[in-house]
Amino acid sequence: MSFQNETKISVTLTQNPRPKPADASLSFGKVMTDHMFIMNYTEGKGWHDPRVVPYAPLEMDPATQVLHYGQAVFDGLKAFRGKDGKIRLFRAQRHAERLNKSCKALCIPEMDVDLIRRSFEAIVEADNEWVPHTQGTSLYIRPTVIATDVMLGVHPSHTYTYFVICSPVGAYYKEGVKPVRILVSDNHVRAVQGGLGEAKTAANYAASLSAQQEAQAAGYTQVLWLDGVERKYIDEVGTMNIMMRIGDEVITPPLAGTILDGVTRNSTLQLMRDWGLKVSERRISIDEVMEAGRKGTLLEMWGTGTAAVVSPVGELGYKGEKLIIGNGQTGELTQKLYDAIVAIQYGQSNDAHGWTSEVKVPVSA
């Protein structure tokens, strides 16, 4: 069952708007806006009742499926306010398509992609005053689908709720881009082929927590994940995709079933190809990386993700060895990628690939 373009989204605005935080006080995901988008699924009826309503808690029976078996997917994208006053979404279509792919992986009925996009626009329109003004800040949009059957049997739910909430956020790092220390995990794995690694589902983040805690206890910020079979090939870093420059080649692991098809991954690969760089999506072993580090040919390494855009890796810890990358400083290409993506997001450079879309906001009287 699919919705047509003209499916009406009903809008009920809050009578009690809350005070908005100052841009300078924003961190990541702590404050929510005044509204949320909701739509329900019932077997036989399909997705129905798309609506924008005042932000409120969801009431749930303790036996609700998602609380027990984690049939849940989400995504994350951002809206930016440019100096020209326009509000732009970054790659809304790709995020909408990815949400549907995640739904498919978790046996959740897919939604109409156009309606998903319109849900992003509708919530940003309702909460447009919550899009912060300062460069480096944005409105983070979190679409989520949860299984809502009340039952303890293990099978796909027959009912679901799709909701979209928003949070005004600051720069992931106040300094913009700042190198982090990363511990290569050889005792925990994030995902295996045939599993859920390429879906954006709650389970993958739950699976990352104990390794992250261990890394932090050892003085590192995050974990570098190796493949779940040989514990040899690089998969991801923390909650981000990973890239590195060895000599004149930029390398990132291929989309082969265990890693997320990151939107920032895709965008940075495209930019580097536009710039004529040699970019390889190929398997790369931790041994090859360590060897390149020792020889001095590992020039830069960085993670890519919506939250931080790019995050340089300044140090790798592996089996007791410490590898300092690029003198622990942000690399030239890492910085160039960050600057290029951010300029497109804020409408400050030519959006050659049509990645941004404007959200029209009613002019207030």
Ligand code: COI
């Ligand atoms: C991102 O880098 O955007 C992420 O996926 C992190 C998010 C789960 C907070």
